[in-house]
Amino acid sequence: MITLKNVTLRRGAKVLLDGASVTLNPGEKVGLVGRNGAGKSSLFALLNGTLPEDGGEYFIPSQWRMGQVAQDMPETEQSATDYVVDGDTTLLAAQQEVTASEATDxxxxxxxxxxxxxxxGAHDAPARAQALILGLGFKTTELNNPVNSFSGGWRMRLQLARALMCPSDLLLLDEPTNHLDLDALVWLESWLKKYDGTMIVISHDREFLDAVTDVTLHIDAAKLMRYGGNYSKFEDMRAEQMNLQQNAFAKQQDKIAHLKKFIDRFKAKASKAKQAQSRVKALDRMEKIAPLLSEADFTFEFKEPANLPNPMLSMTGVSFGYPPPDDAPVGTPPTVIVKNVSRSVLAGQRIGILGANGQGKSTVVKTIARELQPLEGEITEGKGLNIGYFAQQELDVLRPLDTPLEHMIRLVKDLTALGKIAGQATREQDLRSYLGTFNFGGDMVKQAVGSMSGGEKARLVLCMIVWQRPNLLLLDEPTNHLDLATREALSMALNEFEGTVMLVSHDRALLRAVCDEFWMVSRGGVEPFDGDLDDYQRYLLDEAKRQREAIKEASSAAAKAERKAQAEAAAKPKVKVASSGAKRQLEQLEARMAVLNGEGAALEGLLSKSPPPSDYAELGNRLKAVNDELQLLEEQWLTLSGQVEAAAVSH
Incomplete structure (x- = not known):
């Protein structure tokens, strides 16, 4: 088990833990929660040995293997598969020992x-790695691509796959759901539920925490408080505890006031001096209950839109995708991802956009946001349409050397030049006051954005969107860097927003709270999804089941073909020559090779259709076995062919 006893932990001058104690038992799945800056990541650094304790003691069994996601961006030309395989430290050590032993006698x-x-597990390591990679949303065609060919978010997914590949008794996960879409998140939940070691996870996704944890560890006021249960149960118990603490504090304040009143009244009277002194001592001995300091709530609201065109926009025969690169040969066609979409977006609609990774959710949103041009068809915008767009890479467009105030001043200038100022106050003091409503007060107004956290940057982007008073909000994974409090504030603000919302998110709590209908982007089209998020997760499970049944059918067909080939080979007349035995074996080999070639082609076809990760490993293992057997049979065939030819020459 893991034990911390009276641990003190500092980061610089800041005390993060002060005499904190807790016990975590083997096999427990622990959600680590607390305010931003409370010390969650620092506690991870203590557990993994990169940050020493400043007092007290902690214990982790020395034989426990630890798995965690590296926070650095990988830079390597290794293939995605090889990079993840190398995450298996046990396998890596075994390979190194083989190399070392081969250099000796x-x-x-x-x-x-x-x-x-x-x-x-050397025999199936590539298949295991590829199952992880595919589960996290990669395509089968990307398995052998160099790591450096992927964007930053995808490389961090590879870091997560690498951590899951590592055999471990303790798994530390710090915000593992960032950069994942909903399909990959559902897969990760399923994988973690089957993990049989001890897990500690930091996350701001309440539904994810509810699904994968059974203990909650709360860092508050430099102490560690353990709660039995997932995040929702923790919230209930925490609320009850806070209520009890507030009541106890109020009662103690009444008692203190009563004691002080007695002391003040009688301390000068000789007859009562002893009793007054006794009450002074009682007051000194009293263990003071701290007043309740609840976490500061963050709230904001979208201003009423200046107008609400209806429909907001109409799409007629629209195809979405990307034009050919500038350096492509003349005549290179564009890359079409979604085609022939004819739909309208109405005032007040609240649409959640679903679909597997790579199906085109972000491409559709980018095109509606005018970041991309339609490849075909027409998008007709309603008069006065004012789009507020939060892109997945929105944080990258912030200027790291500029301050929040400079960002707001530049936004005002840009919109003024376009004639899009809708009556907002634009003086510098007004902008400072406005930034303060998004918790950019005091010195933060003039702090360089590059030195801020991802959550603070995301809050600044939201701040800039709200100021523009949009009537159509296009939000593509807006919660990736937001803490629970800010996610809750965003959910409340969106519920009160009077315009139209189109939302892509892996945060199911946000989707459930905000959206009344869903669009599914899949198989090159966009269609309404008739159901809720629970129905969508069932749909994903049904799709996986359908693919598994297709694999079984293919395997059954291959076995049937093999039996038929064997029967045909056995029924052929025997050749009565000296080489008849070798010829019979050749025929049997050729029949078997034909079956294996057919099965190999079928397996390759199934693998090209992106089967569920759980089936991909099985298919990959079978394909490897087929290819290995083929190679062996081909060698035997060559040997026997030589024998038959030699026999023919001798006759």
């Missing part, structure tokens, strides 16, 4: 090294 050592390599 110690055959016993070599034998043990090869046995250890087999025990470490």
């Amino acid at each position: 110690d055959y016993d050592r070599m034998a043990h090294a090869y046995m250890a390599l087999q025990d470490a």
Whole structure:
């Protein structure tokens, strides 16, 4: 088990833990929660040995293997598969021992090294790695792409896959759901539910925490408080505890006031001096209950839109995608991802956009936001349409050297030049006051954005969108860097927003709270999804089941073909020549090779259709076995062919 006893932990001059104690039992799934800056990541640094304690003691079993997601951006030309395979530290050590043993004449050592390599799962390591990679949203065509060919968000997914690949007894996950879409998130939840080690996870996704944790560890006022149950149960127990603490504090204040009144009244009277002194001592001995300091709530609201065109926009025969690159040969066609969409977006609609990774959700949103041009068809905008667009990469467009105030001043200038100022106050003091409503007060107004956290940057982007008074909000994964309090504030603000919302998010709590209907982007089209998020998750499970049944059918067909080929080979007349035995074997080999070639082609076809990750490993293992057997049979066929030819020459 993990134990912390009276631990003190500092970051610089700030005390993060002060005499904190807690026990975590083997196999528990722990959600670590607390305000931003409370010390969650620092506690991880203590557990993984990169930050020493300043007082007290902590214990982790020395034999426990630890898995965690590296926070650095990987820079390598290794393929995605090889990079994730190298995350298996046990396998890596076994491979290194094999290499070292082969450089000696110690055959016993070599034998043990090869046995250890087999025990470490060398035979199916690539298949296991690829199942993880595909589960996290990559395409089958990307499995062998260099790591450096992927964007930052995708490389961080590879870091997560690498951590899951590592055999571990303790798994530390710091915001693992960032950069994931809903499909990958559902897969990750399923994987973590089956993990049999001890897990500690930091996350701002309440539904994710509810799904994968059974204990909640709260950092508050430099102490660690353990709660049995997931995040929702923690909230209930915390609220009850806060209510009890507030009541106890109020009662104690009444008692203190009564004691002080007695002391003040009688301390000068000789007859009562002893009793007054006794009450002074009682007051000194009293363990003071702290007043309730609830976490500061953050709220904001979208101003009423200047107008509400209806429809907001209409799409007629629209195809979405990307034009050919500038350096592409003349005549290179554009890349079409979604085609022939004819739909209208009405005033007041609240649309959640669903679909697997790579199906085109962000492409559709970017095109509606005017970031991309339609490849075909027409998008007709309502008069006065004012779009507020939060892109997945929105934080990247902020200027790191500029301050929040400079960002707001530049926004005002840009909109003024376009004639899009809708009566907002634009003086510098007004902008300072407005920034203060988004918790950019005091010195933060003039702090360089590059030095801010991801959550603060995301809050600034929201701040700039709200100021523009949009009537159509296009939000593409807006919660990636937001803490729970800010997510709750965004949810409340969107519920009160009078315009139209189109939302792409893996935050199911936000989708449930905000959206009344869903669009599904899939198989190159956009259609209404008739159901809620629970229905969508069932749809994902049904799709996985359908693909598994298709795989079984293909395997059954391959087995049937093999039996037929064997029967045909057995029914052929025997050749009565000296080489008849070799010829019979050749025929049997050729029949078997034909079956294997057919099965291999079928397996490759299934793998090209992106089967569920759980099936991908099975298919990959079978394809490898087929290819290995084919290679062996081809060698036998060559040997037998030589024997038959030699026999023919001798006759």
